[in-house]
Amino acid sequence: MQEGGGRLETGKEAAAVYKTEKATLYYADFLEIAGSMEDNSVDMVFTDPPFELAGGGMKNGKLNYEGGEIFRNYGFSTKNIPFTEWIPEIYRILKSRRYFYVMTNDRNIFSIHKACVDCNFKFCELLVLDKKMTVPSTYYPKRAEFILMYRKGNYRKSHFLGSTVIEERMPRGKEKRHPTEKPVSMIEHLVLCSTLENEVCFDPFMGSGSTGEACIRADRRFIGVEIEDKWFTVSQNRIMQL
Numbered sequence: 001m002q003e004g005g006g007r008l009e010t011g012k013e014a015a016a017v018y019k020t021e022k023a024t025l026y027y028a029d030f031l032e033i034a035g036s037m038e039d040n041s042v043d044m045v046f047t048d049p050p051f052e053l054a055g056g057g058m059k060n061g062k063l064n065y066e067g068g069e070i071f072r073n074y075g076f077s078t079k080n081i082p083f084t085e086w087i088p089e090i091y092r093i094l095k096s097r098r099y100f101y102v103m104t105n106d107r108n109i110f111s112i113h114k115a116c117v118d119c120n121f122k123f124c125e126l127l128v129l130d131k132k133m134t135v136p137s138t139y140y141p142k143r144a145e146f147i148l149m150y151r152k153g154n155y156r157k158s159h160f161l162g163s164t165v166i167e168e169r170m171p172r173g174k175e176k177r178h179p180t181e182k183p184v185s186m187i188e189h190l191v192l193c194s195t196l197e198n199e200v201c202f203d204p205f206m207g208s209g210s211t212g213e214a215c216i217r218a219d220r221r222f223i224g225v226e227i228e229d230k231w232f233t234v235s236q237n238r239i240m241q242l
């Protein structure tokens with residue numbers, strides 16, 4: 001972790017916090033610090049949460065299909081947080097009439113959706129991220145990821161531009177910092193559609209800080225949490241340079 005952060009006491013655990021004018025980054029377990037975040041305090045949530053991949057993926061350069069084996073080597077610790085533990089916290093922290101965007105693959109979409117509607121989120125839209133490249137699969141080659149969009153409370157008019165299919169190239173090669181890094185321009189588009197200047201967007205699982213970069217580029221404020229030192233430092237350096 002870089003110099004420049006203070007300390008935040010959160011009950012039993014202490015988490016480091018790094019602040020700039022536009023961003024507050026916590027090096028912490030989201031579930032450990034969630035209790036220190038106030039009800040109805042953020043204007044939008046965008047996150048790409050940790051989950052295990054069952055089957056699929058690559059192993060020793062080959063497709064890993066056998067026996068539905070759990071493919072855990074994801075490049076970060078998933079901590080295996082059930083959706084039912086963290087999604088209710090998001091509902092509590094988000095302001096009323098505001099939007100929650102959560103990324104998922106095809107396998108986790110149903111359990112994420114159930115956890116969301118069970119805590120009263122209203123389903124708004126299923127957005128498709130067309131990655132414009134395919135990865136091999138048992139059935140059809142996969143080319144999409146999904147973004148579930150929910151609102152808390154009543155509908156609020158906003159400026160929804162584009163369509164439910166968002167085409168973006170995924171970060172690759174030297175520009176890729178994190179194993180599941182998402183395109184900044186896609187997040188920036190959602191932030192611009194769902195918030196106003198200087199409003200606050202929150203990401204409880206920020207990884208390399210793509211949501212933070214999108215918010216700062218869009219002139220919004222950002223709060224992010226990351227549990228792993230390596231990814232927290234990547235986020236911190238990234239935000240520092242903007």
Ligand SMILES: C[S@@+](CC[C@H](N)C(=O)[O-])C[C@H]1O[C@@H](n2cnc3c(N)ncnc32)[C@H](O)[C@@H]1O
Pocket residue numbers: 028029030031048049050076077078079081178180181182204205206207208209210211225226227228231
């Ligand atoms: C799918 S990645 C997010 C990648 C991010 N969208 C990006 O563009 O870099 C999920 C991140 O959540 C972090 N994570 C896992 N459990 C966590 C927890 N309990 N609290 C905070 N972060 C956590 C992982 O270390 C990982 O970096």
